[in-house]
Amino acid sequence: MDSLSPVTVCIIGAGPYGISVAAHLQSRGIEFRIFGISMHRWRAQMPIGMFLKSEGCASNLSDPIDRHTLRRYCAEEKLPYEEWGQPVSREVFVRYALSFQRTLVPNVESAIVTMVSKSNNGFRLELSSGERLNAEKVIIATGLEHMAHTPQELGRLPAHLQSHSERLHDLSQFRGKDVTVIGGGQSALETAVLLHETGAFVRLLVRKPSLRWNPPPRNGRRSLYRRLWAPRTGLGDGLQLWLYSNLPDLFRYLPQWIRLERAKNVLGPTGAWWLNERTAGLPILLGHSLLGAEARGDRAVLQVSDQNGRSDELVTDHVIAATGYSFQLGRLPFLSQDLVSRLRHEQQLPMLSSHFESSVPGLYFTGLASAYSFGPAMRFLHGASFTSRTIAQQIASAERDNRLVPAIQPAGIAKYDNLGAGG
Numbered sequence: 001m002d003s004l005s006p007v008t009v010c011i012i013g014a015g016p017y018g019i020s021v022a023a024h025l026q027s028r029g030i031e032f033r034i035f036g037i038s039m040h041r042w043r044a045q046m047p048i049g050m051f052l053k054s055e056g057c058a059s060n061l062s063d064p065i066d067r068h069t070l071r072r073y074c075a076e077e078k079l080p081y082e083e084w085g086q087p088v089s090r091e092v093f094v095r096y097a098l099s100f101q102r103t104l105v106p107n108v109e110s111a112i113v114t115m116v117s118k119s120n121n122g123f124r125l126e127l128s129s130g131e132r133l134n135a136e137k138v139i140i141a142t143g144l145e146h147m148a149h150t151p152q153e154l155g156r157l158p159a160h161l162q163s164h165s166e167r168l169h170d171l172s173q174f175r176g177k178d179v180t181v182i183g184g185g186q187s188a189l190e191t192a193v194l195l196h197e198t199g200a201f202v203r204l205l206v207r208k209p210s211l212r213w214n215p216p217p218r219n220g221r222r223s224l225y226r227r228l229w230a231p232r233t234g235l236g237d238g239l240q241l242w243l244y245s246n247l248p249d250l251f252r253y254l255p256q257w258i259r260l261e262r263a264k265n266v267l268g269p270t271g272a273w274w275l276n277e278r279t280a281g282l283p284i285l286l287g288h289s290l291l292g293a294e295a296r297g298d299r300a301v302l303q304v305s306d307q308n309g310r311s312d313e314l315v316t317d318h319v320i321a322a323t324g325y326s327f328q329l330g331r332l333p334f335l336s337q338d339l340v341s342r343l344r345h346e347q348q349l350p351m352l353s354s355h356f357e358s359s360v361p362g363l364y365f366t367g368l369a370s371a372y373s374f375g376p377a378m379r380f381l382h383g384a385s386f387t388s389r390t391i392a393q394q395i396a397s398a399e400r401d402n403r404l405v406p407a408i409q410p411a412g413i414a415k416y417d418n419l420g421a422g423g
Ligand SMILES: Cc1cc2nc3c(=O)[nH]c(=O)nc-3n(C[C@H](O)[C@H](O)[C@H](O)COP(=O)(O)OP(=O)(O)OC[C@H]3O[C@@H](n4cnc5c(N)ncnc54)[C@H](O)[C@@H]3O)c2cc1C
Pocket: 012, 013, 014, 015, 016, 017, 018, 035, 036, 037, 038, 039, 040, 041, 042, 046, 047, 051, 052, 053, 054, 058, 059, 111, 112, 113, 114, 141, 142, 143, 144, 145, 166, 187, 334, 366, 367, 368, 379, 380, 381, 382
């Protein structure tokens, strides 16, 4: 089935970023199609019982007038809500996001995009439904999909003895089992706590010698001094976080090595304040490095060493790598080889213009893929507002220009200000 007349914009992925971009395009009257199962990662892949690490005020999708906020949804549904200090459950966030989507972006199509390639005037897409279509612009909003990072030390362990935390929705499958979780960030800590509370025998293996916890937000009046030197933002308190939160467009002008380091490490592995007391009684092996892993019978054997260099073996029923995500262009299975080869990149991260456009005009990247251009806020829901406003504004002005000057467009590349070294 072929749709020959090109759609103006296709959005791939119907998570918080895809839906937010769609809401902004919709309000500007720009024709688009959006593909993916709405909020699929949050609904079907994140663990039952999970709470968001981000505070209520930083857990919004974005619409042009900031009307459809979590705060408003909770007020309408008579659910408890605080800007700070009231953890938001995954269930409430999903209900809010789906209500946002049904109200503002009812046209999400549940097909998966299986191929994107370059065509003469734009892009050619293939869908899981068999449909093929043309698009003038494509926005990639596929989030963390395909980007899970598993330590190479687990390479020899058969698939049935290990999982990545990215797809562990129902942890009750591990009840009564001995499970080892690897990692020291929120995902590892929360997965371990939920497993423990579900009745698994769980231990946590952490490479660092100590755990880091976010402090609980301090409610009440803040002194002028604190407001100046530690301004409050949706990402946390502090001048640096204020900059990442409020001026993400300046991040692009930092030298490449700083951008790569900051995008990855700012707001790195820490546990949420409200999770700390739930880890009491959990066996946590701090300062332990994983050296290797193998199967012995139907169990996994992990070779580990402690901070004094003493090595040991751990025998366990299942290993869960809660070891994060790393964006790499080459891992997006739906991008044609030809398209990937046209993309300028820095260490497999697409180089983006000030409007999130890649070096292939008309192809945009959002979320994690854009954190190296616009800073750590893009790894979180917090970045969805800046992203969707910027992209929708640029596409709307390009549309206006097209209508005014319908003549042939110059085949230039998008303008970059951060072209340092690159692929
Ligand atoms: C366990 C966990 C907890 C988190 N907690 C927080 C938090 O508390 N606060 C916070 O700000 N951030 C949190 N994050 C980060 C979070 O993932 C992002 O903030 C947010 O989900 C990013 O939205 P997104 O739309 O970019 O990606 P996603 O939410 O991953 O959505 C992308 C969607 O695209 C779909 N998709 C992928 N490929 C295709 C395709 N080929 N065709 C069609 N659809 C496709 C996927 O199914 C997915 O639903 C958490 C992440 C994890 C893993």
